Amino acid sequence: MFRTLVTRSCLPRIYPRGCLHLTTLKLAEASNKDVQEKPSASLTDEVKFDYINKTGIILLNKPKALNALSLSMVQQIYPKMKEWESDGKTELVIIKSTSPKAFCAGGDIKALLSKTSDGERLRNEFFREEYKLNNLTGNYRLPYVAIINGITMGGGCGLSVHGPFRVATETTTIAMPETAIGLFPDVGGSHFLPRLPNNLGVFLGLTGYRLRGIDVLHAGIATHFVPSDRLEEVERRLIEIPKANYNSVKEVLDKSSQSAIQSQPPFSLQEQLPLINRLFSINTKDVETIFEQLKSDGSEFASKQLSTLEKMSPTSLKLTFEQLKRGQKLDLKDCLIMEYRMVQNVMNGHDFFEGVRSVLIDKDNKPQWKPNTLKGVSDKDIEAYFAKLSSSDDLRL
Structure with a gap:
């Protein structure tokens, strides 16, 4: 409906303005070397992973395609999340983009167009694996924070909305535009859309209407709002939580969001x-x-x-x-x-x-x-x- 892992030397590139600085990460590493996990090699650069202070970090890294979710990306994210969930030491998982322009603009559906038998197999496998990942995010046993900065549509919603924490910024754009391409709002759209207040989900699902910035919070899709120039501070606080659990993560996000919301406009709708x-x-x-x-x-x-x-x-x-x-x-x-x-x-x-x-x-x-x-x-x-x-x-x- 949508890989060489990050090393410490490339963090300045991976974390642009609004994200964690290298110096902050080094301080975090120094305080918790005993739990540091070394990055390992992977097949492509579409997804990168890092691990800092008992926090697993997923970085979507296909900026030219606005992080359009491919089968290979799903097949990397799912097992890594399962590994962190069961390793007995990871306490928090954060998913974000390496680019401020988009979190994830949807599934890489161009790859699904072939009407050959191979195309049919790919469509079967892609949606099966993507929906398994959607289900995992909605039933994850660890706190899961999605930083939905920038464009977040279709498959990007599937990677975020089912988790307990969704952090929007002033650059966030949310939409489920599937009816314009002969599809329907999938990736769990039938679950989260009908549960939005004021029948907003029916409106969004049928029209593909785009919500921007603070409106994403007002609509009930985001759980928190943080200006992009404060993401660095918020991420640092999350990673430095002594014992991360649902309540401690919520407390950090609540404090950061409450002060930011006061200066934002009311719901445009x-x-x-x-x-x-x-x-x-x-x-x-x-x-x-x-x-x-x-x-x-x-x-x-x-x-x-x-x-x-x-x-x-x-x-x-x-x-x-x-x-x-x-x-x-x-x-x-x-x-x-x-x-x-x-x-x-x-x-x-x-x-x-x-x-x-x-x-x-x-x-x-x-x-x-x-x-x-x-x-x-x-x-x-x-x-x-x-x-x-x-x-x-x-x-x-």
Whole structure:
């Protein structure tokens, strides 16, 4: 829906402005040499790992592609997180980007387009491994802090939103834009979106609306807000916690966030919340009704959202609305199992390949959806996307 490990000598490059300085890290190392883990070689530089003062650090390092999540990245992150979780000494895990521009802009979906048998195998494996990682972050036994600085969309949300601590900055941009490419908000979107207040999740999931800066906290997606020029200080405090656990990590983040929030503006959607809550209600009969309500409302905001929705894949809109309805009653594990069935069925269809072609390949932004109207997508069509896969193909978590 998305590797030479870091050495001490390259830390100034890995930690740009707003991150930990080399001198700080050396002080931390000196105070805790007995628990220091030496970096080991890896296959590529897409992901780097470091280990300081009982803290495992995951650094997403594919800046030119905005850290688009690939299968190889997932296959490195998952076992390292499992290793830290069970080694008996690691107390905290932090995931962040080496670039201030993006935490993770989504999955590397261009790699999934081949309609050959190899392409099919890659799609099966990519989503299976990605969803396993999403489930791990949501059920991790160690405190897990995601620094969602910069662009965070799709697969980037899957790496962060299910964990207990999500730190946004003024440069954070959050969105789940999948309906624009013939997909649906996966990576556990069926779990976290329906649980946002004021039906914001339905609104975000259908429209792909982008939340920026402090709005990410106001919406309930981030748990904390820290200006980017204070990330260095916050990360230092986290790493220096004598005994890191949920409460001690929360205390550090709470103190840092509370002072920062006071100078931030209110939620930019505050005035629209009653409208969003009513027009995008998860209890609405169907997507067609949402369209009708937006038309009858007639406000500038409603008209703008209607115009956006009219560009999206009709199948994706109806599929997304149904997944959110079902997801509000499921735990994360069952949501991911459901989404894996959905995504495999989507990969057998037309709109995903057409949407990616239009938005990411040819960039003509003129997708030819099939069907191209909501009326052309029946309830039976949508139900088929939720069909259980064979026992050997289903996702096992």
